[in-house]
Amino acid sequence: MSTIQRLSLSTDVPTNIEVWQLTLNLQMPVSHLDFSLLNESERNRALRFRAHEDQVRSIVTRAALRRLLAQKIMRQPEKLNFVTNEYGKPSLQSDTDIQFNVSHAGCFALLAFSTGGSIGVDIESCNRQIDINGLGKYVFTALERKAKIKTTTDFIRHWVAKEAILKAWGVGISEHLQSISVLHDSERYRVVCDRMDCPTINGWAIEAPDDYAAALAVVNRD
Numbered sequence: 001m002s003t004i005q006r007l008s009l010s011t012d013v014p015t016n017i018e019v020w021q022l023t024l025n026l027q028m029p030v031s032h033l034d035f036s037l038l039n040e041s042e043r044n045r046a047l048r049f050r051a052h053e054d055q056v057r058s059i060v061t062r063a064a065l066r067r068l069l070a071q072k073i074m075r076q077p078e079k080l081n082f083v084t085n086e087y088g089k090p091s092l093q094s095d096t097d098i099q100f101n102v103s104h105a106g107c108f109a110l111l112a113f114s115t116g117g118s119i120g121v122d123i124e125s126c127n128r129q130i131d132i133n134g135l136g137k138y139v140f141t142a143l144e145r146k147a148k149i150k151t152t153t154d155f156i157r158h159w160v161a162k163e164a165i166l167k168a169w170g171v172g173i174s175e176h177l178q179s180i181s182v183l184h185d186s187e188r189y190r191v192v193c194d195r196m197d198c199p200t201i202n203g204w205a206i207e208a209p210d211d212y213a214a215a216l217a218v219v220n221r222d
Contacts, residue, residue, distance in 0.1 A: 001025055002060050007110075007207050009216070010187050016116040019206060019216060022064050022109040026053040034063035037078045061109040065102055068111060072098055087172045101167055108209055117219040120167030122160040126153045126211050143181040143192065153213070157205070158182065160215040161189050165203050168217040189217070 007019045035043065038059065046058040066077035073096050081093040092098060099114045103122045112121035130152050136145060139159065149155050161182045166173045181192040182203065189203035203217035 001028065002064075004064060009206060010204050012188065013204055013216070014114075014116050014218070017112070017114045017119065017216070017218060019113075019121060020064075020068065020111045021207075021209075022061060022104075022111065024057055024060055024104075024107045024109060026056050026107060028056065030056060030059055031063075034059050037063045037066050039078075039081075057104055057109070061102060061104050061111070064109070065100065065111055068113070069098065069100065072096075072113070085170055087170060089167065089170045103164075103167075103214075105212065108212060110206075110214060112216060114218050118168050118170055119219075120164040120169070120217045121206075121215070122163040122167065123208060123212055123214040124156050124160050126156045126213055128152060128156070130155050139177055141178055141181045144183070147184070157213040157215075158184070160213045161203055161205065161217075164215040164217040165189070165191055165201050168201055168203075168219050169199065189215070 002025055003023045005021055007021050009019060042062050046055050049055045049058060066080055069080055069092065070077035073094065082090045083093045084090050097115050099117065099119045101112045101119050101121045103110050105123045106125050108123060110121045110123045112119050132149060132155050136149060136155065144158065149158055163173060165180060165182060166176055179193060179195050180198065183190040183192065187205045191201050191203065200220040201217055202220055203215060206214045206216045208214035
């Protein structure tokens with residue numbers, strides 16, 4: 001059975017932001033209750049995955065998202081409708097100021113919600129083989145590379161921060177990797193952007209299971 005819990009966030013994270021961690025049992029059969037909440041497009045997308053683990057990850061995470069959103073706007077979870085922007089970031093097709101974002105890796109998923117601006121979240125496993133120097137030249141700016149990213153864990157921690165920030169911005173990640181530099185200041189991130197259309201974005205490292213890294217970001221409406 002999958003379990004869900006709300007995470008404690010840094011005291012300087014706005015109170016209109018919350019993050020939930022979903023712990024997934026990837027060996028369990030797909031739950032009919034979860035599957036029934038999804039629309040046809042979500043079901044088809046999940047069933048296109050060949051591996052059972054990927055199907056469970058997709059279905060359970062989407063069902064959890066629908067349940068949490070439904071509680072917030074007091075509607076039935078199966079009746080929620082979504083739209084996506086040109087880069088594929090989803091939002092609710094309804095008159096609400098709730099923004100959300102989802103990320104999953106391994107046996108975990110994060111679901112983030114905000115009523116104060118567009119939000120992004122990312123989680124990744126640190127147990128991966130990465131060409132730090134080769135990939136780093138593509139992923140990180142010259143300013144970021146001055147931080148001397150030496151280990152896989154350093155790389156992943158920096159990557160989740162950057163991806164969460166770009167997801168909050170709502171733009172294509174691969175196209176904008178060199179548009180922003182993310183500088184770490186303890187749990188808080190400082191974002192340096194070289195584009196005039198870049199909004200003010202705040203970001204934080206957040207609690208993650210052992211051997212994982214996770215980050216949260218939100219666009220400052222002000």
